Amino acid sequence: MKSIRVCIVGATGFAGIELCRLVLAHPCLELVMATDRKAAGTLLSEVYPSFAGACDLELSQPESDLIAQRADVAFLAVPHTASLALAPELLARGVTVLDLSADYRLHDPAVYEAWYETPHTSPELLSQTVYGLPELNRAGLRALAARRAIGETVLVAVPGCYPTATALAATPALEAGLATGDLVISDAISGVSGAGRAPSDRTHFCRANESVQAYGVASHRHTPEMEQTLSEVAGRPISVVFTPHLAPLTRGLLATVYLEAAAGVALADVRRAYEDRYANEPLVTTLPAGEMPATASVFGTARAQVGVALDDRRRKTIVASCAIDNLGKGAASQAVQCANVILGLPETQGLVAPAPLV
Structure with a gap:
């Protein structure tokens, strides 16, 4: 199977770097791009020395055109409100999006605006978004997989x-x-x-x-x-x-x-x-x-x-x-679990290791 190209936006945050670690070890995903606005131009391994020898990616700016050229799937490990601008741009350019922020989790934009104190600028996407808790919403994720299989771009709101x-x-x-x-x-x-x-x-x-x-x-x-x-x-x-x-x-x-x-x-x-x-x-x-x-x-x-x-x-x-x-x-591995479902892969692929003994 051809590797699925992945970009991680916000790669130097704790959830983002955990996603990098999981994607690097995943047999069907290929980490081709990692972004950070402040650290762009720096090697990921300079920010996290444990990645030295395992990943030589240089961090990039999170530009939607560049992400669309390089990646099939984008994980948005960014603060709340940051996905409001980026997610619609990526979807319009054919990139499947898994958003780890709260920007698309709430069905009602008025509730979002009341709790996050900012206007929701893409409420039209809320009805197309699936809340990515597989144990409760596996059918919804499989429906996204069917849509993606016929060429549609899809959006998953990964739970908190x-x-x-x-x-x-x-x-x-x-x-x-x-x-x-x-x-x-x-x-x-x-x-x-x-x-x-x-x-x-x-x-x-x-x-x-x-x-x-x-x-x-x-x-x-x-x-x-x-x-x-x-x-x-x-x-x-x-x-x-x-x-x-x-x-x-x-x-x-x-x-x-x-x-x-x-x-x-x-x-x-x-x-x-x-x-x-x-x-x-x-x-x-x-x-x-x-x-x-x-x-x-x-x-x-x-x-x-x-x-x-x-x-x-x-x-x-x-x-x-x-x-x-x-x-x-609570974040990265749940996002990969959702990605596995919508990409037609075994749901637990890359996720089965138990906790360390010590």
Whole structure:
């Protein structure tokens, strides 16, 4: 099979460089271009010395004409709002786009504008975009594959890390009708790499080390994405109370969700729902009874682990926890998983390695 040419826009960010690493090891993808506005003209291996001897690409400017000349597929590992201009230009030039920003995740441009405080300049693309969480939306990704096979260019909105873990934790209970009401509570903890490569006062080593801090309380921009996804899963409007926390980890994310259990629900019902829902998912594992996931178990992988319990005191509560790598299943490896589907490749190609033992 001829290699599929890939450009990674925003290659020097943490998600971007993780994409570079995955694409370089992928048997069917060829990294032909990597971009960075500030570091253009510099070798990628100068920014990340671990790439010396493995990749000799010189970073380029993210110019749509140049990307279209060199690449079949572009991964946009860029900050929110940056994709609004670039994605339409690439699609118009025949490039398939997988966008890791939030710019095309929300169906309603008014919701996007309210949370991201900027006009959505290409709302016409929202109806053509597929939300790229394969475990929930594989049919949509396969529909994009069919469109791409007949020559169309397609756009995937790759989910955020917190929404991915929250959705994987909550979906089986909501789909099976085991959770009642319209509220899901998500408490989540992320490693510092989730804040991006640019340093800040909050992510400075002296501030982040030996400390856990809640942030974005009642105001985090991933909230409407979670509400949109879980409402679609449940078939009714769902509100999310979301509290993210920053922990002194380099990478890793743990989301624990709380759902009010429907009348008569027992722990065996909950376990059966989760085991059945993920039984055939190659990258999601439901842990045995009594075990809960740990970020170390999925470090550096495309995998997710889910554990579940039932607090059956006065108000029965389903407690489900999901661990992912925020740069893996929460970003880069999920983007590659989606790319595999829309390119007609095996879904887990290049993604099956387990976490390092030490």
